[in-house]
Amino acid sequence: MEIAIQAEGLGKRYGDHQALAGVDLEVRTGTVLGLLGPNGAGKTTTVRLLATLLEPDSGHARVAGFDVVREAREVRRRIGLAGQYAAVDELLTGRENLVLLGTLLRLGRKRARLRADELLATFELEHAADRTVGTYSGGMRRRLDLAACLIASPPVLFLDEPTTGLDPASRQVLWQMVREQVARGVTVLLTTQYLEEADILADRVMVFAEGQVLAEGTPDELKHKVGEEWLEVAVGTAEELPRALAALTPVAVVPPTVDREGRRISVQLADRMGAIAASAAALETSGVDVIDFALRRPSLDDVFFHLTGATTATTEVEKR
Structure with missing residues (x-):
């Protein structure tokens, strides 16, 4: 199976703070790698490096076959990124957001409209397509944000805490949308603080803390480490x-x-x-x-607390 995302020795420092300290990772095509850890663990920095928003201080990485530093433009053409907050224009309608983005990505106006219609249907937003996004619920905005990431049909998708702040029903809907994309062959790198989310969506999980990887494996493999x-x-x-x-x-x-x-x-x-x-x-x-x-059975909650030495669910990782 092809490797869609690969990194070796990724390091990043902000002043005196070592955000990442030699991270290695590998994600096979059509699978989900979950990065699990508290705020400040290095998850978002990893995403930003792989998405070409930052350059590493050390190490190297390839996404969709291209080097993230030397071939950043080629990487950007092949990825979609959903950050921690929905990046959509509240003054435009859902349809206008997607058509505008498709046009900017040089799909052509006709193709952009067709792709927008397709995504609005896929993400169950047809009923609200011509309403301004300012009237959308949080879950609807998140779905539109994910749709926007897919406007150019990227083979690799970065989701940085995509369900933070959503109610349980909206979270379930978004999970289903992600599973459907993976079934189509899209590769996903997912960061999350929700232990349940990593357990449900990820084929493999990496537990982060203080810029380092504490453990990596399938959810079941990590649970067996606990007992x-x-x-x-x-x-x-x-x-x-x-x-x-x-x-x-x-x-x-x-x-x-x-x-x-x-x-x-x-x-x-x-x-x-x-x-x-x-x-x-x-x-x-x-x-x-x-x-x-x-x-x-041991849960990923138990794995996290075991690996980090935390003893209660009052750490920054939410026990959901």
């Missing part, structure tokens, strides 16, 4: 915790962990199905009032 699945049991009262703990300890690989405030016990099991059945039977025999009994 295996575990059984989580919640009981009705704090008084029942000791009995539940006594029932579950014999089937645990390591001593169970107890959350007394939440009245929950977490247990790592050796034999998944057999141990689950044995745990259920032991709890029933002990007469414990179980209000939740579920097998949990």
